[in-house]
Amino acid sequence: MKNYLGSIARFLHKLLFSKTNKELLIFVFFLALSGIFWLQTTLNEVYEREFAIPVSVVGIPKNAVLTSDETDTVRVTIRDKGITLLTYMYGDILRKVNVNFKNYSHGNGTGVITQQELQKLVYQQLANGSRITAMKPEKLEFYYNYGDKKTVPVRWSGRVIPEELFFISRVAYSPDSVTIYASPEKLDSINVVYTEQLNYANFRDTLRANCELAKIKGVKMIPDHVRVTFCTDVLTEESIEGVPIKAINLPKGKSIRTFPSRVNVTFVTGVSVYRNLKPTDFYVVADYNEIKDHPQEKCHIYLKSVPRGISRARLETSMVDYLIESDEE
Template sequence: MTFRPTDTLHTIRDFLFSKTNREFLIFLLFLLLSGIFWLMMTFNETYEKEIVLPVRYDNVPQSAVLTSGESDSIHVNISDKGFSLFAFIYSRDSHTIDIDFTKYALPDGIGSVPAIDLQHMIEQLLPTSAKITSLKTEKLVFYYNNGEKKKVPVRWRGHLKTDPHYFIAKTLIEPDSVTIFASREKLDSIHYVYTRELNYSDIHDTLIVTSELQRMQGVKIVPNRVKINIQTDVLTEETIDSIPVVGINMPKGKVLRTFPSRVSVKIVTGMKNYKAIMPSDILVVADYEQFKDETSDKCTLQVKKVPEGVSRATLNVKQVDYLIEEQ
């Protein structure tokens, strides 16, 4: 059988221009026309819309650092015909309010742009047919300094809850400190910055999150976000043996001997952490100041130091016999 394009064209023509299909095509045409008419009527009505206009500061001296305001924006309600409003909102042109820094900056590190000036700037950006119905800003305030800065540590804020069989072994913040720019008074009062609120539950594996730092008025933070690495470990209860007992606060020329001289300590920690712990990492002491006036021949022991990551440490014996020797 030979394929001929003319046969296909005849088939398509007969299908499209049959009586039933011709009526259906006419219906589609009128449906399209009515849709276009409805769309034109709809977009010809007046609408009100809230828009957000970003702010940009021009003519900023090289010696000045904006400590807030670089991310400022103005919320304004405008009304206009649908077509014009749609074209303005979705156009690719930059609708940015340009503010002359030198005109509005004051010597005390604060600048203020009155609402009447903001309204005039916004009107220059809008189509001629658009009207401002409300401006949600009484005035725009921005802050700057002349380069004063200092470095402060970062602290995370929030609540972390692990799976019952796990615990948080370590929390790393990268970077662990940031540079802040602000007035001298603010710099002196800020000792650290916080992350945004971080709340997580049922943690059983390493959790890595990126968080913005909490904003403060008149303060610029560089960088303004950090990466937080929350490392977990499986809880285990283990015993560390052969830990020497050390006498502290002993008088000059005297030495403490205990019997036994070494003890065991039961600890709760992570499995990874336990494998790295040595007896020398734990300090068990007998404080002479606590038993020098006692009549008992036993002294009380206490765990003075444990490695990082150990949540509980318990001695296998709390009191031991002792002898004080002259050196």
């Protein structure tokens, strides 16, 4: 063991005190020394740097609801020596700025903190030699009410396009509505809230998207995010036979018989929708008023309504024979 330690000691002695290694050590020493002087000189220079500082509203009364974000951000450009800016960057000197609700509330559902007031609050956290050269934005606003709210439905917005030959057969939301808090005027003007812009394309299976709700100034939403499910189906062109023709606008004592009494309807839909269709799901009519005003050998028939999930629906024939009858007394 002693021989082993002695060998290591001799090796280190040769490594450190040989002529070549001495020169290398001297070079490294002076290189490190010059680096220290350079760093000291650099850190003593004056610089400017922008910092993002969170600003929070505190002291909110229990009966008040903040309808804007509780925490906003102000961007401050500070001028000082590099060493001081480093402490701001990596230390905890620049902490969150708190503004007291009662000091800035105007009593009308809004509160404003001016740039001058924000600067005073930030200066309280800065070193004596630091100077603020710029601040954005020029002011911060917050909104509140005293419990006014309503429930509104959620709808998606954006671009959601499945693969060719597929279509969106159903959209489900979880939750399908949210509670919004705002001023009475805003509550009256909002009947629906939308998601952030969605952008999905070329999918064929059911798509589930967790998304934030689009922000509205002065409005708080609970919850502020939803899950949207897009169900897809395969497009197919089909037809259904035996859709009954019904007469409308008939005066008392009159009836219309059409020949044929039923027609076929052609349409585009999803396979799963088609499986559940019935002829009575479609509404085809002959209008007595039109027949009376413009009598012809044949009358026009119209497809008035179709079930959900049906597109490009059309009648196989648009005119039929008819007979107007008077009901027997």
